[in-house]
Amino acid sequence: MSQDLIIRLLDLVGIGVFALSGALMAVRLRQTLVTASFFALVTGVGGGSVRDLLIGAPVFWVQDGAIAAVCIAIALVVWLTPEHWWKGQLLEWADAVGLAAYAVFGTAKALAWGVPPVPALMMGVITGCVGGTIRDILAGVPSIIMRPEVYVTAAALASGLFLLLQWLGTGTPVAAVVGAVAGFILRGAAIHWSLALPAYRGSKSG
Numbered sequence: 001m002s003q004d005l006i007i008r009l010l011d012l013v014g015i016g017v018f019a020l021s022g023a024l025m026a027v028r029l030r031q032t033l034v035t036a037s038f039f040a041l042v043t044g045v046g047g048g049s050v051r052d053l054l055i056g057a058p059v060f061w062v063q064d065g066a067i068a069a070v071c072i073a074i075a076l077v078v079w080l081t082p083e084h085w086w087k088g089q090l091l092e093w094a095d096a097v098g099l100a101a102y103a104v105f106g107t108a109k110a111l112a113w114g115v116p117p118v119p120a121l122m123m124g125v126i127t128g129c130v131g132g133t134i135r136d137i138l139a140g141v142p143s144i145i146m147r148p149e150v151y152v153t154a155a156a157l158a159s160g161l162f163l164l165l166q167w168l169g170t171g172t173p174v175a176a177v178v179g180a181v182a183g184f185i186l187r188g189a190a191i192h193w194s195l196a197l198p199a200y201r202g203s204k205s206g
């Protein structure tokens with residue numbers, strides 16, 4: 001599988017599953033189809049839009065009208081289908097897939113635009129995390145990044161492993177797949193076992 005195809009697939013997977021998570025959030029809040037479509041769009045493209053603005057690239061979905069259409073179509077499917085199809089932790093797992101895939105894609109795009117490795121890693125984290133953050137803020141629920149559960153760390157693992165394997169010369173397809181899978185596994189473990197990093201406790205008085 002070619003390098004360009006791998007990166008493009010990661011892009012589409014990230015957009016699609018984040019759009020799905022946004023639509024799921026809206027229907028769980030008993031919102032209209034218009035609101036579900038809006039949630040799907042801003043969740044699907046939010047992280048990538050911020051990334052593109054930061055690296056000086058044209059905002060990707062403005063240049064490709066099909067992306068907005070896909071996000072709206074996903075919202076329509078979720079809104080029209082039976083609620084029991086979408087019960088359980090599907091929102092969390094969809095978000096996990098988007099987080100891992102989009103973190104790698106964001107890093108790869110930043111590198112392609114001449115961004116050095118460390119800022120490129122941060123662009124990957126932003127790409128993977130911002131869409132879900134916007135979704136949660138709009139829904140009025142505590143943002144995922146403000147919970148102790150491992151989240152940003154999983155995006156950083158996906159981006160960092162991708163960069164490391166690129167540096168070791170494995171090639172972009174292998175680095176992209178391994179990075180995305182590792183990020184997904186870590187986030188999946190956090191969902192399943194409620195893994196969390198230690199929270200700041202402050203100094204003890206007295």
